[in-house]
Amino acid sequence: MKDKPLAGRTAIVTGAAQGIGAACAQALAAAGAAVVVADLNGDAAQQTAASIAAATGASAFAAAVDVADAAQCRALIDDAASRHNGVDILVNCAAVVAMKPALDLTLDDWQRIFSVGVYGAFACAQAFARQVVARHGNGAIVNISSITAHHSAHGRTAYAASKAALDSMTRSLALEWAEHRIRVNAVAPSHTATDRLKQAIQAGQLEYDTIVQRIPLGRFAEPAEIADAVVFLASDQARFITGQVLAVDGGYTANGGWLPMKTGMERG
Secondary structure: OOOOOOOOOEEEEEOOOOHHHHHHHHHHHHOOOEEEEEEOOHHHHHHHHHHHHHHHOOOEEEEEOOOOOHHHHHHHHHHHHHHHOOOOEEEEOOOOOOOOOHHHOOHHHHHHHHHHHHHHHHHHHHHHHHHHHHOOOOEEEEEEOOHHHOOOOOOOHHHHHHHHHHHHHHHHHHHHHHHHOEEEEEEEEOOEOOHHHHHHHHOOOOOHHHHHOOOOOOOOEOHHHHHHHHHHHHOHHHOOOOOOEEEEOOOHHHOOOOOOOOOOOOOO
């Protein structure tokens, strides 16, 4: 059905208790998929899953998972696969952000950010791919990256480096797993109106007006707008798209920083 393009499929979303992850789980469920809401915070994941089930009527289960632990990643995939006779879609959204000056970053900061955002994404992707190959199915992986992977920002050195690694991994896995009919893509949002970003603005860590001036569309993204891109890449409409990183950024990365031209200038 056109209004339920993912009907009959099962999707796992990590980092899905809130923010972009929750929006992705909601959108996938609305598109017809059974959804596993996976998050380190099991109670919050349960609340999100219940909300999604009530809003969409779709099957939504919660799972408490630390993706930095490969054994937990494998258990997550195996449990969902046995519950639903396979998993078709994986969205890697779990991430850790440490807004610190580079001079203050510690090894622990780096390890946690990379353990969750890079190794965790790989561990989940590997377990997902193994079960797709075992059942001779098709699969779609969508990694949630960030424009900071290629557009630097103060205080995000480790986070940006982790997203650059995630982009590279996206392309590498797409190349290796194409023969197994597994597509691997990423979505790279710019500033998105999540609770965490709103809190950073209220705390004075970010200036809304300064950021918005840099975005040609003149506003932050809504989490649902990032989720729409994820649903597209997970669906058959994107069946010939793999190894790509799609910027959903309101034109941020297209903006080279030049000031607007004044109207009425004489032609040379």
